[in-house]
Amino acid sequence: MNLAAVLREARIVVTVGPGGVGKTTTAAALGLQAACQGRRALVLTIDPALRLADALGLPGLAPGEIRELPVAALAAAGVPARAPLAVGMLDAGLAWRRVIERQVPDPVRRARLLGHPYFRRMQADLAGAREYAAMEELHHLHLDGGYDLVVLDTPPTVAGVDFLEAPDRVLDVLERDGYRWLMRPALLTGKLGLRVLNFSGGYVVRTLSRFTGLDFLRELAGFVDLWSDLLEGFRQRAAAMKATLRSGVTSFVLVTAADPNLAQESRYLYRRLQRWEVRPASVVVNRMAPDPGEPPPAGWLEERAAALVAEGLGAAPAALAAAREAQELSRAMHRRDFAQLDALRELLDQCCDLLPVPHLGQEVCDIAWLEQLRRRLFEPLRGGFR
Amino acid sequence: MQAPAHPPALAPLLARRLLALTGKGGVGKSALAAALGLGARARGKRVLLAEVRAPRRLPALLGVRVEDDALRELQPGLLWVNLQPEAALEIYAMRLLKLRAVYRAVFEQRMVQSFLRAVPGLAEILMLGHLRALVDESGCDLILLDAPSTGPGAMLLEAPQAVVETAPLGALRDGAEWIQRLLTDPAACAVLLVALPEELPVNEAIDLHHRLRRGGFPQGAALLNRVLPDPFPPGAEAVFARLGTPLAARDLLAATRAYRRRLAGQRAHGERLRAGLALPVVELPELVEPAFGPQAVQRLADLLGPALGEGA
Numbered sequence: 001m002n003l004a005a006v007l008r009e010a011r012i013v014v015t016v017g018p019g020g021v022g023k024t025t026t027a028a029a030l031g032l033q034a035a036c037q038g039r040r041a042l043v044l045t046i047d048p049a050l051r052l053a054d055a056l057g058l059p060g061l062a063p064g065e066i067r068e069l070p071v072a073a074l075a076a077a078g079v080p081a082r083a084p085l086a087v088g089m090l091d092a093g094l095a096w097r098r099v100i101e102r103q104v105p106d107p108v109r110r111a112r113l114l115g116h117p118y119f120r121r122m123q124a125d126l127a128g129a130r131e132y133a134a135m136e137e138l139h140h141l142h143l144d145g146g147y148d149l150v151v152l153d154t155p156p157t158v159a160g161v162d163f164l165e166a167p168d169r170v171l172d173v174l175e176r177d178g179y180r181w182l183m184r185p186a187l188l189t190g191k192l193g194l195r196v197l198n199f200s201g202g203y204v205v206r207t208l209s210r211f212t213g214l215d216f217l218r219e220l221a222g223f224v225d226l227w228s229d230l231l232e233g234f235r236q237r238a239a240a241m242k243a244t245l246r247s248g249v250t251s252f253v254l255v256t257a258a259d260p261n262l263a264q265e266s267r268y269l270y271r272r273l274q275r276w277e278v279r280p281a282s283v284v285v286n287r288m289a290p291d292p293g294e295p296p297p298a299g300w301l302e303e304r305a306a307a308l309v310a311e312g313l314g315a316a317p318a319a320l321a322a323a324r325e326a327q328e329l330s331r332a333m334h335r336r337d338f339a340q341l342d343a344l345r346e347l348l349d350q351c352c353d354l355l356p357v358p359h360l361g362q363e364v365c366d367i368a369w370l371e372q373l374r375r376r377l378f379e380p381l382r383g384g385f386r
Numbered sequence: 387m388q389a390p391a392h393p394p395a396l397a398p399l400l401a402r403r404l405l406a407l408t409g410k411g412g413v414g415k416s417a418l419a420a421a422l423g424l425g426a427r428a429r430g431k432r433v434l435l436a437e438v439r440a441p442r443r444l445p446a447l448l449g450v451r452v453e454d455d456a457l458r459e460l461q462p463g464l465l466w467v468n469l470q471p472e473a474a475l476e477i478y479a480m481r482l483l484k485l486r487a488v489y490r491a492v493f494e495q496r497m498v499q500s501f502l503r504a505v506p507g508l509a510e511i512l513m514l515g516h517l518r519a520l521v522d523e524s525g526c527d528l529i530l531l532d533a534p535s536t537g538p539g540a541m542l543l544e545a546p547q548a549v550v551e552t553a554p555l556g557a558l559r560d561g562a563e564w565i566q567r568l569l570t571d572p573a574a575c576a577v578l579l580v581a582l583p584e585e586l587p588v589n590e591a592i593d594l595h596h597r598l599r600r601g602g603f604p605q606g607a608a609l610l611n612r613v614l615p616d617p618f619p620p621g622a623e624a625v626f627a628r629l630g631t632p633l634a635a636r637d638l639l640a641a642t643r644a645y646r647r648r649l650a651g652q653r654a655h656g657e658r659l660r661a662g663l664a665l666p667v668v669e670l671p672e673l674v675e676p677a678f679g680p681q682a683v684q685r686l687a688d689l690l691g692p693a694l695g696e697g698a
Contacts, residue, residue: 019411019535020587054586155538207492211479213556260678262412268441290644293637300634308625315621322617323626326645327638329615332674363585 003253003282003355004378007034010251010281012142012244013151016273017255018265022286022373025055025364026255027153029374031085032367035074036374038082039148042066042141046090046134046155056087057366064091069367077367079374086147095133098140103230113226139241246277254280257287258340258356267347283354284377285344288337290358292330395666397695399576399606400426403521404568406531407609408539408594409580410587414611416443417678418580418670419532421686425694426528427463428687434465434526436517438534438542442468449680457524465526467516471509474516481519482557510545511562518565521574536590540597543569543577547601569603576606581659583613583652592662607693608665610656612672616649668693 006013013030017023024045031043045052053061061067066088074081097114104110113119134152142150244250252273256266266283273280301320308316338356345354357376364370399405405422407415416437423433423444434457435444445452450460455468475493483489521529533539546569549562569575577598581591591608598605626639660667670689675682 020582021412054589207483207488210557211482212558213554215554215556219554257412259412260675264443264446265441292641292644296635296638301638304629304632304635308628311628313621313625313628315619316625318619319622319625322619322622323638323642325617327641329674330641330645333672336674365585 001251001281002353003030003284004033004037006251006253006281007149008037008039010249011149012138012250013149013253014245014250015151015153015253015255016269016280018257018262018269021255021257021259021262022364023255024052024153025370025373026253026284026286026377027151028052028055028087028364028370029377030253031087031149031151032074032079032081032370032374033378034149034151035071035081035083035085036079040083040086040146041149041151042086042088042145042147043151043153044088044090044138044141045153046092052087052089052153055364055370058087061087061089062091063089064094065089074367077371079367079371083148090134090137092133095137099133099136099230102140103233109226116226119226135241136237139237139244142244251281252278254283256283256285256344258285258337258344259287260340260343263340263344263347266344270348270351280352283344283348283352285341285354285356287359288341288356289330289333291334292327295324295327394693394695395607395668396422396690396693399578400429400431400528400694402528402574402576402606404517404529404531404575405578405606406533406539406543406575407578407580408533408536408543409609410582410590411535413580413582413587414670415535415580416440416532417447417683417686418578418609418611419530420444420447420683421690422578422694423464423530424684424687425690426530427461429694431527432463432465432525434467434520434524434529435460436466436520436529436531437468438513438532439470440468440532444532447679447683457520465524467520469513469516471512474512477519478512478515478561507545507548510542511549511558511565514542514546514565514569515561518561518568521568536594540594540601543598543603544601570601572604576604578606579608579663579665581608581610583610583655583659585655588655588659588662591659595663595665605665608659608663608667610659610667610669613656613669614645614649614652614672618646618649 001009007030013027015023015027015030027045028043031041034041043052053059056069058067066086068084068086070084071081074085096119100110100113104113138150138152141147254266254269254273256262270280301324305317305320341354341356348354355377357373360369360372360376364373407419407422409415419435423435426433437444442452442455444466445460448460448464450466452458452460452466455470455473457465457467460466476489479489479493480486483492517529517531520526534542546562546566549559550566553559553562579591579594581587595605595608626642629635629639631639656667656669668690670686673682673685675685
């Protein structure tokens with residue numbers, strides 16, 4: 001399926017890729033394309049860096065806020081949009097609070113959980129918690145957000161795939177009863193302490209406590225006890241999410257650049273996706289150096305340089321030599337990038353269409369530039385390589 | 387490139403025990419970590435390159451095949467490890483437990499492993515704990531940490547402080563304090579910010595600079611990578627203006643315009659970086675290498691020479 005068809009049909013599109021390849025801006029351009037097809041799309045980023053706001057020229061976009069760009073605003077920037085485009089950045093803390101508010105009906109327990117020091121730390125950006133929260137938020141917005149399409153931009157490489165595995169990991173923990181094993185006595189007695197821990201785990205808990213400190217285990221167990229209200233719902237949603245991400249509703253787009261530094265990383269990501277029984281619908285290869293065209297006929301530069309020197313422009317020989325150098329350097333970069341494209345195709349087992357996108361010459365910093373990127377992606381004849 | 391008149395900005399940093407490179411994804415942190423490793427080794431240091439849950443980029447960049455993540459000597463005087471939470475857990479737990487049988491009985495239970503994996507931030511603490519132990523025990527003078535990109539990189543460095551603030555007294559908190567003392571010691575540790583002369587990498591470097599400063603992490607320098615060479619003499623603009631738009635040079639002039647536009651953009655972003663950071667900035671040029679391997683890394687190391695100072 002080509003990328004335009006993916007954006008007409010998918011309900012969730014997940015962009016994955018190494019860092020620094022324009023993954024977030026590509027996700028935004030995919031959302032823009034959906035808007036041009038008349039679908040209500042939300043572009044959601046979970047990257048801790050504030051790239052989406054940068055790319056859209058929305059400096060005031062706060063984490064956790066979802067802002068809608070109306071059709072008129074998109075049209076003013078030259079986008080032939082037929083639906084508005086919503087954009088939002090995930091705020092892990094806020095997402096966690098929303099989960100708690102949706103899932104814990106008892107206000108007393110809810111307040112204790114929200115006020116627990118471990119919870120406060122967890123929502124304050126400890127690595128790992130973000131992925132869980134993102135999964136919840138994506139699921140919620142997919143089901144209840146009223147969007148035709150949610151485009152999710154994941155953090156670079158390893159963390160990005162961690163996100164995909166978050167439902168698996170949560171299920172793994174729950175299904176293997178790791179938590180329940182630690183918690184069960186607490187759930188039975190309603191209180192938790194050294195005595196209970198000793199009964200439950202005995203030798204194992206004592207050894208663990210030498211590792212973490214007993215107080216740490218006790219606090220964690222207290223936290224887990226509070227958290228237990230969420231577990232069953234979590235299990236159901238994690239299973240549902242896993243099914244959704246693997247179903248035809250969801251498409252994956254691998255975004256990379258023709259940079260030899262990134263080829264192995266792209267392959268690694270592709271393999272991780274494969275292990276996950278998912279194949280990217282498309283591979284977008286960003287920032288390809290454009291073809292600098294033909295050099296002038298032999299002798300032309302020297303002739304012109306001499307003529308310009310005669311007119312009093314002493315810098316002409318050096319300036320024209322520099323122009324030649326710039327064109328040749330550009331050609332070398334163009335060749336390098338296309339050689340890399342071929343190498344990348346091999347590394348990805350010829351799995352899918354590679355979509356080369358020429359370098360825009362500047363970074364996307366507002367909607368008009370984003371539209372340039374969208375055209376290069378979806379109207380290759382107008383925005384292609386010369 | 388660093389003008390010869392400048393003092394060697396990176397030379398004093400070679401005396402520290404740990405240098406951590408971070409910056410936006412794709413700016414060349416790994417290649418620069420490898421190049422700095424070669425440069426430091428050429429100046430008599432025994433060097434350890436450390437990656438964090440990475441697809442083993444550094445051995446590939448140095449042209450060495452590895453089959454696992456364990457600590458090894460890639461080349462004489464140049465060691466490497468890929469930090470993984472599982473391996474770090476074993477090392478860390480063994481220090482406390484002493485007996486392998488006890489470790490096996492407890493930590494190799496799937497139940498316990500699942501439990502530990504679900505504790506947010508624990509993976510970061512374990513990997514940094516492993517790194518901290520290597521500072522004392524690897525026999526290396528200098529550890530170069532190829533840290534994750536901006537957000538995750540900052541979160542990694544901030545993890546010990548998070549544990550110090552939240553965990554009750556105990557071995558875990560002691561370990562976090564032990565790591566934190568190293569990371570905040572300006573005599574022993576420095577962060578190097580890596581950026582490209584582009585909008586977002588510079589924004590992220592500046593944000594990161596302030597975030598790390600708030601966290602009390604000493605910062606050594608910024609590395610501005612992939613700067614395009616500027617071959618144009620003063621007065622070039624007037625020459626091109628007079629040239630007009632001859633058909634024979636249509637492509638040449640279009641390519642020149644595009645190139646000069648990129649140069650101007652790069653220059654502006656470079657200035658922004660210099661203005662936004664209270665750090666020396668070391669520039670590295672764009673290398674047009676067909677395949678970025680050991681030769682390119684060696685070239686980068688050579689280009690870093692002036693900034694690293696003499697002694698090679």
